[in-house]
Amino acid sequence: MQITEVRLRQLHGTLPTKGDLWEERLVRPIDVYPEYRDRNDHEGGVQTPDGFKIVTYFVEIHTDDGVSGLAGPIPEGVAFIIAKQLRRFLVGQDPIAGEKLWDQMHRGMVHGRQGDAMLAISAIDCALWDLRGKWMQQPVYRLIGGPTQTKIPAYASMLGFAVLDAGKVRDRAIEYKEKGYRAQKWFFRHGPMSGYEGLKKNVELVRTLREAVGEDYDLMFDCWQAMDVGYVVELADRIQEFKPRWLEECVMPDRIDSYTKLRDRIRIPLSGAEHEYTRWGFKRFLDTGALDVIQPDIYWCGGLSETLKIAAYATANDVITIPHGHSTFATAHFSATQSPIHTPYQEYLVKWNAVHQHFLVDPLDVVDGFIEVPERPGLAMKIDETKIEQEAIVLPA
Template identity: 60%
Template sequence: MKIEKVRLRHVFGTIETDGLFWEERLVMPLDVYEEFRDTSKRVKWGDQAEENAMKHDAYFVQIETDEGVIGIGGPMDKAVAFIVEIELSHYLIGRDPLAIEFLWDIMHRASVHGRQGNTMIAISAIDNALWDLKGRYFNVPVYSIIGGPTRDEVPAYASMLGFNVLDMGLVKERAAQKQKEGYTAQKWFFRHGPMSGAEGLKKNVEMVKTLRETLGDDDDIMLDCWQSMDVNYVIKLAEQIEEYHPRWLEETALPDRIDSYRKIREATNIPLSGAEHHYTRWGMKQFIEAEALDIIQPDIYWAGGLSETLKIAALATTFDLITIPHGHSTNAGIHFSVSQSPIHTPYQEYLVKWNIVHQHFLKDPVSPENGMIKAPTGVGMTMDLDPDKIEREEEPNFGS
């Protein structure tokens, strides 16, 4: 069997929403500048011209073989699709699609200036498409060919990016609703960083207090700083929220500031998680050797694909660390999670809003039931696109 074509599919559709989809953004590294802290400016992750509908388009990579077996990876944006088309696809044509380790290695070795960022995201999409293809070829779910399942289902935590975090009444209402849906853990995102001053710090603490009072003593609360804070601020924040027993503090600083993570970890009893925006086993090794994190969070669609995430997790287990991948790609994520030891991967993240977006075009989207994500029964990664969701499809146009 040989790869005949690496096809990019650019599809368009409409996501139905219940009012404004992206209600509020999270704190961001750019918030050190006042113009970017304006609460009236929302992140435009989708074109919501109508109150109850949001236009959406995405690129998927479809790897096609001479035996008719295909594999699909994505979604991705145009910049990443460009790299797949222009820089990487020619390394695949005529190759054995089941030789995933070989194909990953030659793409990585060819990308001497792309070991991180969009090139690694493009390699990740191709790698996941190859795993989808391999599962289809053997007519089994992918987890069955990476070691088999350790359990039938994995606890999910509701990741609440895009929900209003400024109105404590809404925070309380949404947190209680997710608890009612069966989630025993939730992650919420801070809106304020160091440059928002004492008032912003108070509001961050108020959100954590509201969550603990709403959810009671037994549920886990995770808190995401999204790379936007510094050592002094996080230590002060941690001191004021430690009484509410967060399960972890996430991405406290930009991923290059590994020494900052180590200093924060030494100064607080709250576990630290991160490395979502870092890449490959070599990048994660930097955090591990510095003893800077308690939970490693590679993204399966960013850090190098399923192939690399498995290596990262194996490395992490030698230090008895937890690996919980960043969770906007549930179809790929569940195959990793269900194949891992429950003590080293106790949760799978479920980004509530991003999964609506990223799974919109999929025929078989994966979602939690009563707070649990079940091991899929379909073949591959169940990545077939749903023609009923595709309003139109265009040939990708990357210019001359």
């Protein structure tokens, strides 16, 4: 069996919404500059009166045996790299030889060890796993050692929900707890440049949530790389009494020394490395003991193949691995192969999942607080052709 084509499908569609999909954005590293700090801009599409307009890309890998693999959605820049640079490593090759293809793509993209180029390699890797599962007529989790669990506890990741209106925060927290989610993660809106006024609003968010959900319920808080050591120490001191399960991505990922300083100075567990890449990047975090929870994104860090290697090293350091929730399907297959004590939750980005799964038949949803692992061959993703309003194929130059 050989790969005959690597197809990039650009899909246009509209996600129905009641009001704006994105209510508020999270704090970002660039917010140190005032011209960016007050922008309420968002990603993933364009809000219109008719709904949320989405333009995104899926990659399909086709073979002469009639078996194909699917991955996505991916952004335009990542699709461009696949179309222009990665196709040459794939066409004519054996799609079952995943380790060889990953190594050749990685070695061939010497300026692409991180960032969008690694996102492109990640998507190809996931599509190859989907293809192999279909070829063997098995769900991917069975090919990689599962199941250890067939239903995975999910936490609601509340990115895009309003955080400055205490009433809305309280109501949503109660609503998603009642839906069965085992925990919730919320996103701070303010960072160091917003001063003590912003700091107090961050603390008020934490207080409101703890009062809403009660004591025996996990709450996590995402700083999205936008803070520094002094600010996080002050924030942690003020919210310690509300017992957060963890603080996430307190600083930018290359600042590992800052994470180790925080480990020495605060009592709240730390998570992060969502924006890190490959086993070599994660090795730095694990060797320094910088984090209690690592969060590789399967569609960013190098694909399912690389995430399995990262998680194996994490277990040797007795560190929890809970992947960032870009792809619910790929992550569910990964989680189904891990010890539940090392992967106790799966992240479910409530609003992003509506966007990412819009073009899919049978989106993978949370039911009574759990994600049930698909039993269909491959990763179990399939494009819903009825939702495509316009399509284009990205061709090589």
